[in-house]
Amino acid sequence: MNTSPFASPENQELLVNRYQLQKVIGKGGMGEVFLASDVLLGGTPVAIKFLSETVVNPKVQANFNREALLSAALSQKSIHIVKAYDYGVSKGGKAFYVMEYLSGKSLKELIPISLPIFLNLLRQICLGLQCAHKGITVDGQIHPLIHRDIKPANIIVIPDPMLGQLVKILDFGIAKFLNSATPNRTKGFHGTLPYCSPEQLDGGELDSRSDIYSLGVMMFEMLTGKKPWQPETNYFGAWYKVHQFEKPRAIADVNPYIEIPQQLNDLIMACLEKKPENRPQNIDKILQILANIEKSSQQQKVTNVDKKSTADFSLGSEYSEKITHSYGQLIWPKDKPTQEIVFPQLIDTQEVSLCSVWLMLPQEEIKNRAVTKRYNQFIFITSPHPMLLWLTVLYNRQLGPKWLPCYLDMQNPHNLQLVSALAANNSYPLFLFTLEPPHNCVHILNSNIAPAQRQKLKTWVKQSQQLPSSSQSQVSKKLLKQHYKQIQDQILEHLEGVA
Incomplete structure (x- = not known):
């Protein structure tokens, strides 16, 4: 036995x-x-x-x-x-x-992933596919290779000292062999149903555009953690129906708390077109679009980092001088503990309401951060409860980052007023109070807000006012905290690069 x-x-x-x-x-x-x-x-x-x-x-x-x-x-x-x-x-x-033998993890174990990691891994996947689709020369003839089974389980991610994470694609050419070995298989198909192109399910002749369709399904899943469709069953007929006739779900509907560039959203949807001629015609085109997205993303990040000195404070209005000259008179609220905390605060002047960030730090740290770079990012989710993460980062090469996250319940009327005021100006002040008595405000910093971010803040305020009431604010806050942890390394990498 x-x-x-x-x-x-x-x-x-x-x-x-x-x-x-x-x-x-x-x-x-x-x-x-x-x-x-x-x-x-x-x-x-x-x-x-x-x-x-x-x-x-x-x-x-x-x-x-x-x-x-x-x-x-x-x-x-x-x-x-x-x-x-x-x-x-x-x-x-x-x-x-x-x-x-690769001692890494399959992409299936890692998804969903943040946008910076997504762009890094996707670019490597595309480079592997590009090499295969261009073909191998044997006896003077070029033989293009189509994978036929692109999916997260066939992508291995391993640690790499140069790239951080190195992508390896498994099983090239094997699906074609298995298909030829079993010619009587249903519809001449051998692959993984959720990722198969319509022409693959029909048993038709395949070219590189079939892999591009599968790549589109995988891109969608890498960002959202879910497939573009949700058929009634996992049987062949159900998947055949969605691939042939049903439009993919919108990324924003599947995962409302992720934010991706419109160009990337359009690319994914183009890859998922039913007809091969409506998809990107080769991997070269996809790599070109990814390069444009990464370039635009890098430029956007640079505009969010304030490289001016702390004396260069400006709200872009006549109110800046009044705030600058009166900040020494500000008093730490009695209802706030005297410890290293951060919170948003609305400042009412006779002319306008201004949104600000107040934080308490040791006096020595405030002195050392007198010259610091600033970065901000706003992340909003609608489900199960509208919640906004307002993140400010102060970066000093010697001291490292000071993370200043604020979580705002967007069904709280005061927070809606606060975010509306935030969106009304092109920057916001950060007031620094000393941890030591008498806890005075001794310094003021400024963080610029990109115009596109201001417009998003206005949109999010309107969305929050239209949503039904919810009691699951803590669930949304937990989701945002998880996302915040995922993006910290990428933000820090960027700040170190521009420092």
Whole structure:
């Protein structure tokens, strides 16, 4: 009786007199993946994938050898495609291929992800696809490779000292082999239903635009954590219906608290077009759009960082002088604890209401932060409760960042008034009070608000007034706190870059 925990019959002996199987590290519709050691290379760890189809027909074996050879050649051309070292057929007729062992995580385990990480990983995925779609030259002929099964489970993300996170794409060319090995399969289809293009489900001829459709589904999921559609069942018929006839859901409807550039939203929706001719026609076009998005994003961040000196305070109105000259008379509120805290405060003058941030710090830290860079960001969610995160960051290269988050319940009338005042000016003052007695305001800083952000604040105030009342403010606050933690590293990386 076989007491081995592994399903493969080859685990009791060396596979092709070279590889010792150790344990199953992955399972899927295409087969099983084993961790193994290469005894000819001193026990070097490798990953071996046994495909689900048996290979007994010489023609099928020839097809497998061809696809495996092309995939191995492709893996040597791009750092973003998992390296394939060897391939063959086991004694039991199972096709297998040997690849590098990667100690990372699948993209499926990481999503949803923040926008900066999304852009970094997506660019690498596209570079891998671009290399494959341009093809491999064999005997003077170019052979383009279509993946046919792009999905988060086939993307591995590993730590990298240069890129931070390195993307590797798995299983190139394997879906094509499996499809040719099972020609009578339903509609000639072999893939993963939620990510398949309409033409793939129809069993039609595929080109790189089919991968682009699958990439669009994955992009949507990377940002929202959900698919663009929600069919009634997971059966073929239900997925066929949504891919062929139903429009994808809007990103803002699926995940209302994420904010992405309109150009990126348009790109994702273009990738999800039903007809191949309506999608981006190649990966080059997608990479160009991503470069434009990253450039615009970088420019936007720079405008949010105030590089002026603290003496350069300006609200852009006649009220700035009055505020500047009277800040020393401000008194720390009696209802606030005398500790290092931050809160928003409405300042009423005879002419206008101004929104400000008040914070208490040790006097020495205030002195050391006399010259500091400022950054702000506003993040709003409507569901389950309208809530705004108003984030200000003070950055000094020696002291590091001072994070100043304020969470505002947008169904609170006072907060609505506060945010309306915030949107009415092109900047807001930060009043710094000493932690030591007599707790005076001894310094004032200024943080500029980008025009696009001011317009969003006005829109969010209107949205909040139209939404029904809710009792789940703490749930929304928790969601915003989670998102805040996710974006801190990216904000800090940017501030260090412009310091």
